[in-house]
Amino acid sequence: MLKRLAYLALCACAPLQAAPLLDDARLQQLANDRYWISLGHYETAKLGGWRSYVDDPRFFLDADGAHHPDRELKATLKALYAPASLGEKHAQCVFPARTRWLREQLQLNDLPTLACKDYTQWFKDVSPHSAVMIFPAAYLNSPSSMFGHTLLRIDQADVQSDNTALLSYAVNFGAYIEGNDNSILYAWKGLMGGYPGLFALVPYQEKLAEYRSLENRDLWEYRLNLTPAETGRMVEHIWELKQIQFDYFFFDENCSYRLLELLQVARPSLDLTSQFPLTAIPTDTVKAVKQAGLVERTDYRPSRERELLERAAPLDKAEEQQVLALSADTARLNSAEFTTLPKARQALVQDAAYRLERYRANGQERDPARTQRSFELLRAINRNPPPPLQIERPGLPEEGHESRTWQLGAGTREDRAFAEYGLRMAYHDLNDNAYGFPLGAQIEILQLKVRQYENNDWQVQRLDLATIRSLTPRNELLQPLSWQVTGGLERVLGKHDDEVLVSHVNGGAGGTWQLADEMLGFALGTVRAEHNNDFAEFISPAAGFNTGVLWRNGLGNLTLEAKGDYFTNGEIRRSLSLNQQWELSRSLGLRLSAKREFSQLASAQNEVMLELKWYHY
Template identity: 30%
Template sequence: MLRRYFIAALLCSCLLPTSVAFALSSAQLEHLAQHPTWLKLLHYGDSRQSEILTEDFFLSPDGQHDPQAELRADLAAYNAPWPKDGDSHARCRFPARYYWLSQQISLPGYNLTPPQCPTFARWSLPDKVQSISLFLVSGYLGNPASVFGHSLLKLNTGAQDDQAGMFDLTVSYGALVPPDEPVWRYILRGLGGGYEAGFSDRYFYTQDLVYSRTEFRDIWDYELRLSDTQRTLLILHLWEVLGKKFTYYFLDKNCAFRLSELLELVIDEPLLTNARFWYVPTETFHRLEDIDQARKAVGQPGLIKAVRFIPSAQRKLYHQFSLLKPEEQAATQAVMQQGPTALPDQLAHLKQDRQAEVLDTLLAYSNYRLTAEQPTPSAATKAAKNRFLPARFLLPPSTEPLKEVPALDSPAQGNRPMLTSIGFGHEEQRGSYLRLHGAAFVQEALGRNGLEDNELAVFDAAVSIGDTFFLDQLDLIRIRTIKTDFITADGENPWSWQLRTGLAQDADDYDAFFAFGAGRAWKISPQLTAYAMTDAAAHSVEPYLRLRPHLGLLAGNGNLKGRLLAGIETTDYQGNAQPFVSAELQWGFAAQTSLFIGIEQAESANVSAELKWFW
């Protein structure tokens, strides 16, 4: 079908003496075919072949590996007769190609949105899209592909009747995974390119429902400063790639890579400078911040027009609950735990205006639970809302608007995700040694990042060089989730937890281990967090099973942070234990450089200092 369409278009171009296909010299065709923008429009990679697998993305049979053949086919198809189904014409299917070509050469009768392309015209919202945003979505441990975050594009219309932009279009990229695919198979196939992937479009309210209201993930909205020409070219190209298939690679050619690739079509500065073996969403946003600062440094308008924090539904609820007075919080939690029958007794001792605040919080909680329980919310949750709503209508409206959730800094305004460090250590048994430390991905509790007191590290390794060369530490993955904001109610998880697996030096041997712990945490002040946990661990050296109860204290804010840790670890199966204590301090004295000092006392004393670079 495509071959017949190509031949018909080429014959048509031969019959038209004004055809642009024959108005260009070979040198001009070669120049256009090798132009960086043309190659980006065709998604040619380093291998000089398009990374798009879908055949109908190309008009020429050789278009996937010959950009000039595709250029000739596109120019020929421009003059092809309009079919009865106008949407199938090349000018409707590939508007970005012709838009760009119209700026390079003369295209007779060119129209940005031909009237014969009704489907494209409806989708592209001509003259309605005012700006484009790139969203950074926080990580989600429930999905391996989302542990490091996610990114998507949003077309902002600024409609007066939709200030939140819920009906604006978003475009995201993801693997096409069969339903109920086991996690282990997803990881293995994702690492090896075993899935196809593609771009899809949805209204923002569907994304908000998933990310904010179901998975409880925060979002940072980076509104970009693009010219009209840049914005138009990007929107037109989004239409071209929707539904087209790529090969998906979990580590590098993922959602962050593909969306950065799209933005490189219209942004002069490269975005994928760090895309080698590993690429995570925050790297794109770090690069946007770099470009923004570089432009401003030379007196140009920045690339980033605004950064807006969109808190998750859970964060909004917890913030609303935190604004209540202690007796109001107690009344609210009593109703959550006992059900709406406890409402009259719990409200009786409160003033009318405070009753309204409690009911507003209970309604917010009901909506939060109804969404979290989808697709089949419980009858109890629905009945509770039906009881709270008429009670609230009996009270006057609140006179003051609800205070906004304090904005969290974007992860891209903190440390970059990869780490290299050099330092020294001294241990009583080994003496002094040089320590080299690196991580493929790390967001430290002591670093500058958007994880608050949490921590996530992958392939975090350190080697030491002294009298001997030895592997000091290898954490395949390390996760710590500190939860200080929660509501004591059914369905709410109050537990903090941590997981760590890897390899550690143990006397003259190496110890492979897997540890998991849980406990509780308390926010004593904005700069001070305390937690108590107990780890249960399996080891490859005796004792093979160990318990490790401990207390932790995290302190500091901004550039200077510290951590104190004290506890015991069992040394046999008779209840004997070894006490341990450690203190760590990290000072971020430059944007991506920190000084770390650590002291630990267990079987022996250990002192270390490192100079860290994040990149």
């Protein structure tokens, strides 16, 4: 605040020229212009008027600029005529996008002349000509990346002809995290806006290494049809946002939402953000950009993990063992076991060994021994190169089902019929429509299911705060851990054959194996903490298991699961379930569910339900 007052005092005491006087009508007209609203990141406030998403007073020249676009415009116009002696701190240097627009709108030909060397050199280094939206696919083992991510790449004029995208810059918006918050604390603070969000402009090569290599995430690149002038306008505004803080919210005011605002600065006729009043999940924002006609081409970059698995796919068990042996000791390149292989097979094995070594090096400190092994393998590859790696492009993530799901079911539980109504805010389970989603990945946030039994008997069946499952298959080369975690409210068997609504937290870890094409088998050990009014303890712990089969078939996805929980108080609860989904269309699924539950407290219960799922944002 003191900084702003000192700045305004300088402007008032030593003006060189006077700012033009605008009548109220013209002032309001400019202040309500879509471009000015975009530059200030304004939205209509809940109780009327305006509010800016920017939560940093340094961004505003008027004390009430965050809520009054007209006052901010008036203060900006005055600041543009401040003495040139302010140098790099002058409003023309700090706010180049505002300056250019007001100069054009009001024909401001008498502004003080400034060099703005810092901004001019920065803009020259970036040299914006075109833009690409980058979507690193979802990565379940990182809480910040469960839903994927979006960023922008700013390309120079010769990037496409010279194939020099690695020299471009990336625009990223993310939460600024100090210290090492654990996953639970990260999720809570991310939901509640506990982190500041900042824009960053960094070399694209750094972000590519981070997402493609360190986190082993596939990358999708959506080339936008922005003109050089539109791209330049966007980059002008990025300079204005340097070190400017926004509140970061995991579900709405996140990386994807902020980038949509930048695109509206580039092309003010766009209306992208109004589609996301509650949540802004990255895949949904990519769909919005595509539907707005901004995408002219889509490119796919597979992760190092996918490249390794694809190279190793044609190898048999003995050859996979050779891969492990070579990656551990390159002297095995001269062993009889390796040299007796046909040359074509040698080429595949040594290339897979090299890729395995580079995969293992991700995120690790430089190891001279590993570097030497990689070098020896690379020399062998140059002497006997393998065929080019051909990776089939998976389904486009934005063409998968919508993230929000409405659910309507009908079924019977023992001799009682019921209807079930549900809403899930986001966004995919193991049985949902498969296109665009990896097999074995489940992320569900805020799911409510309510049942209506005969005689108008209503009850909450479950309320899931979050359910995450990562079932990644193990093989000879890679041994990922499968895991799951869930928490919320659910109905379980209780005394007198009744159902009791309990609160619980449940998690587990284990392994997943590829049983056949499009078929996974999994087995996890689990732990559970439950508050149940039928139990004497306030919190009752249990250990258990969760095992089953997941099969992607011609109709959709099928799961067959067995679960068990063995409580320390003597209660034993088990269940068998079968779920098969029919994919009626991209937005509709029909699911048949059958379940049998067992409990020490009650007799076994059978349940069958047919459920219609409508995926609709």
